[in-house]
Amino acid sequence: MTNSPPHLYYACMSKYPFNTIEQKWQNFWEENKTFSVKEDPSIPENKRRYVLDMFPYPSGAGLHVGHPEGYTATDIYCRYLRMNGYNVLHPMGFDSFGLPAENYAIQTGTHPLVTTEKNIEHFRKQIKSLGFCYDWDREISTHTKEYYRWTQWIFLQLYKMGLAYESETPINWCPDCKTGLANEEVKDGSCDRCGTKVTRKSIRQWILGITKYADRLLEDLDTLDWTESIKAQQRNWIGRSEGADVIFQIENNKGEIPVYTTRPDTLFGATYMVLSPEHALVDTITTPEQRNTVAAYIESAAKKSDLERTDLAKEKTGVFSGSYAINPVNNSRIPIWIADYVLISYGSGAIMAVPAHDERDWEFAVTFQLPIIPVLEGGDITQEAYTGDGNHINSGFLNDLNKEDAISTMIDWLEKKKLGKKAVNYKLRDWIFSRQRYWGEPIPLVHCASCGTVPVPEEELPLELPDVASYTPSGTGESPLATIPEWVNTSCPVCGGKARRETNTMPQWAGSCWYFIRYLDPENTESFADPEKINYWMPVDLYVGGAEHAVLHLLYARFWHKVLFDLGFVNTKEPFQRLINQGMITSFAYQRKDKSLVSTDLVEETSPDVFIEKATGLQLERVIAKMSKSLKNVINPDDIIHSFGADSMRMYEMFMGPLQVSKPWSTSGLSGVHRFLDRVWRLASERTIEDKEAPEPLMKLLHKTIKKVSLDTEALEFNTAIAQMMIFINELYKADTLYSEVWEPFILLLAPYAPHLTEEIWENLGKKPSIADHAWPQWNEEMTKEDVVLVVFQVNGKVRAKVEIPAGLDLEALKEQAFANERIQEWTVGAGKTIVKVIAVPDKLVNIVVK
RNA sequence: GCCGGCGUGGUGAAAUUGGUAGACACGAUAGACUCAAAAUCUAUUGGGGGUAACUCUGUAUCGGUUCAAGUCCGAUCGCCGGUACCA
Structure with a gap:
């Protein structure tokens, strides 16, 4: 029950020799290429499956217990499918470009290539020690030039389609990582990777036009078998809204201001306008009397971080520009204000304000005593804005219409009068793609004074990452590559004149956008993958990984895939048909009355479920918390495998609970599963095996067990499948005789779950390895009744x-x-x-x- | 605030279309084996009452639908994840 510190595990020694057994069979699978897979045309399409794990970033910390959870789930499923006659593609590789290796290089002077390859070695060894059925012949790493050659090639396709463009507008900048970040990499105003507060910085950067695909990224979600939560997160992130663009004329012919609104029906209630401080027209509309006030306001707004301007801002601020606009529906004269509650990055950076029916406008109007005119019945606008439905009032030709009808009537009217039109907007921004760092794919472009930006010819790819003396980013917005003249200075592929290479690199997400395609044909030097192989395997039938990639990897990869689809290079609109997110493996932690947490090594369990802080003698409450070094509750897979074996580790992670939910690690729960495997081993080694007919009740239990394990494995409900196998073993234990007609099918059922143990037992039964190639047992429905x-x-x-x-x-x-x-x-x-x-x-x- | 998910024993959790709540496992208690312990095996184990047969009660809270609700419907509370001046 207690979450004992790791050194206590070793006391619990087992009787079955899992160490030698596991090593033996891992060697066997490797030498015999048991899990190598070919595109066999004789296998019908409905018997082909592509089961994919999210490949890991090979960090220096090694494998975490969270990794084997998803990997074991897909491993069991793949072994089950293989035994049922499927041709199963199940590869593994490494997402090996990224900042930690580079930061380590800065600290130690070791080349990121050296540490990365060392980490990969370690990860590969750890993953292999769990006995997974990957086809290791297909292993890829995104940092190798053979791989990134094609990442660069795909970038060039994007570039040629006009989906990659250069820009210099303010972007998210992490002062610690010294690089620009995509919107998706900013969480709560901080860098997703290091937690540093993000600032704004204006630098030249490469951007991918993901917004051109916004509609399709949204629509095609409906075709996917993913959890509602991930689909909802992507929908929210894309943030599509429908409304109208409306043009407001500025008084005295100073020009016009287009605004985007989702509520054109409330146009009669627009009593003022607001421009974002960064709006291009601010200067034009500011009157001489207001100039100083406005300038001061813009300056103060510019100093604020995004977080201060949004999350933390309770009070609305703003200044009057001095100018007025004309409301196109009733020609009323409305003041134009400058306020930072309007964001330059959304819509046109300007709004019409309808304080009666918009919370933000209401707050602003109350603060600055601007008029509030209700145009819908309902609510009490002296207390708050009314955003619900109702009959329109004070609205001319919209009076008595409800919200929906009034919106369409107004849009028709605007379009007829050429004052506006129906419009759609997205929260999704284009993808800021360049990184001012070293350890990533060089962007294969050349800047020529006479030809402009020119792609590196495809036949010259890969454009190799050069060696640098110092990995430290300049922080000025240039990558360390900029410091190598012999690399930067080149000739223009078009005119042959002097040119400079692009010095930015790609973000870590680039390599993972298409790795699942490279697995299909990892050695190909002619193309990124053979179309026939793509046709054979794609799309991915089952993709398992953590939910933290909901709007990063999973959105980016869908985008690239759609581009490749449009170019005819892949055969499906979507890469991942079915997605399952494994739950997080948490750990127990101990909490004082004041909710502060106590490190596990400072806690003692004095009696069952009574936890005492050693130093103070005060009782603590056991709570569930993320594993963390500071709480000393991190479980290391290597320790578990060493003390209990890989089969126990695999089965325990599956037995803990449903795959999709998060659940706390309990070492005593693990020993329960280990005990089960030990009982299986002892049955095999202590009982005599008889070929005679087994009693009917046992046969019935066997068939029920085959049915339950088959259906549950198919449905990825491994916990209940294991429970059924435990019931079966408990029953077998009651008799002295082991009947081969029930024992052999049972060992086959257990094989995907505990592959090493069952291979050994299978061989000891005088059968030919590998058990993984044996057919899955079938149940007789009559016998289950x-x-x-x-x-x-x-x-x-x-x-x-x-x-x-x-x-x-x-x-x-x-x-x-x-x-x-x-x-x-x-x-x-x-x-x-x-x-x-x-x-x-x-x-x-x-x-x-x-x- | 909004979106998504979840609330079941001491603990991790089971429970087809609504039909025996708590399978399986951990922990605990007792017994067997042992000089003893560990390991192993067996039995009991949601809570209350009763010598017992049995009985009352129980799936976050309150209410509803139904012969029957952990499951369906409504409201409330709590937890987790995401997101947030997105006009």
Whole structure:
């Protein structure tokens, strides 16, 4: 029960020799290429499966217990599919470009290539020690030039389609990582990777036009078998809204201001306008009297971080520009204000303000005493903005219409008068793609004074990452590559004149946008993958990984895939048909009364479930927390494998609970699973195996077990499949004889779960390895049915008797049984009750309703 | 605030279409084996009452639908994840 510190595991020694067994079979699989897979055309399409794990970033910390969770789930599923005659593609690789290796290089002077390859070695060894059925011949790493050659090639396709463009507008900048970040990499105003507060910085950068695909990224979500939560996150992130662009004329012919609104029906209630401080027209509309005030406001707004301008801002601020605009529906003169609650990055950076029906405008209007005119009935606009539906008032031709009708009527009117038009907007921004760092794919472009930006010819790819003396980013917005003149200075591929290479690199997400395609054809030097192989395997049938990539990797990869689809290079609109997110493996932690947490090594369990802080003697509450070094509750997979074996580790992670939910690690729970495997081993080694017929009850249990394990494995419900196998073993334990006709099928059922142990037992039975190539056992439906069933008799819905009766008894006979039952009689006629109604469900129950 | 998910024993969790709540496992208690311990095996184990047969009660809270609700519907509370002046 206690979450013992790691050194205590070793005390729990097992009897079955998992260390030697596991090493032996891992060697066997490797030498025999048991899990190598080919595109066999004779296997029909419905018998091909592509099962993919999110590949890891090979960090210096090594494998975390969270990794094997998803990997074990797909491993069991793949082994199950193979045994059922499927041709299964199940590869593994490494997402090996990225900042940690580079930061380590800065600290130590070691080349990122050296540490990365060392980490990959370590990860590969750790992953192999769990006995997964990957086809290691297909392993890829995104940092190798053979791989990034094609990442660069895809970038050039994007460039040629006009989807990659250069820009110099303010972007998110992490002062610690010294690089620009995409919107998706900013969480709560901080860098997703290092937690440093993000600032704004204006630098030249490469941007990918993901917004051109916004509609398709949104629509095609409906075709995917993903969890609602991830789809919802992507929908929210794309943030599509429908409304209208409306043009407001500035008084005295100073120009016009287009605004975007989702509520064109409230146009009669627009009593002022607001421009974002960064809006291009601010200068034009500011009157001489207001110039100083406006300039001061813009300066103060510019100093604020995004976080201060949005999250932290409770009070609305702003200044009057001095100018007025004309409301196009009623020609009323409305003031134009400058306020930072309007963002330059959304819509046109300017709004019409309808304080009666918009919370933000209401707050602003109240603060600055601007008029609030209701145009919909309902609510109390003296207290708050009313955003609900209602009949329109004070709205000319919209009066008496509801919200929906008024919106369409107004849009028609605007379009007819050429004052505006229907419009769609997105929260999604284009993808800021360049990084001012070293350890990433060089962007294969050349800047020529006469030809402009020119792509590196495809046949010259890969454009190799050069060696640098110092990895430290300049911080000025240039990558360390800029410091190598012999690399930067080149000739223009078009005119042959002097030119400079692009010095930015790609973000870590680039490599993971298409790695699942490279697995199909990892050695190909002619193309990124052979179309025939793509046709054979794609799309990915099942993709398992963490939910933290909901709007990063999963959105970017979908975008690239759609581009490749449009170019005819891939055969599907979507890369990942089905997605499952494994839950996080958490750990227990101990909490004081004041909610502060105590490191696990400072806690003692004095009696069951009583936890005491050693230093103070105060009782602590056990809570669930993320594993963290500071709490000393991190579980290291290597320790677990060493003390309990990979099979125990695999099975425990599956037995903990449903794959999709997060659950706390418990080492005593692990030992329960280990005990089960040990019992299997002891049955195999201690009992005599008989070829004679097994008793019928055992055969029935076997068939029920085959059915349950098959259906649950298919549905990825591994915890209940394991429970059924435990029931089966508990039953086998009761007899001295082990019948081969029940034992052998059981070992096959267990094989995907505990592959090493079952290979060994299988071989000891005199069978030919590998058990992974053996056919999955089939159940006989007749044998899963019981002859006698337990039926309950209820009176008024309360169980009053339980009886065993022959299965399939007809309803009348069933009712008769109930009435004849002594206990039922006591509760019905015996108690002087009148029978009102009788409900009978075959093989289940009889419910007698009495008064 | 908004979106998504979840609330079941001491603990991790089970429970087809609504039909025996708590399978399986951990922990605990007792017993067997042992000089003893560990390991192993067996039994019991939601809570209350009763010598017992049995009985009352129980799936976050309150209410509803139903012969029957962990499951369906409504409201409330709590937890987790995401997101937030997006006009």
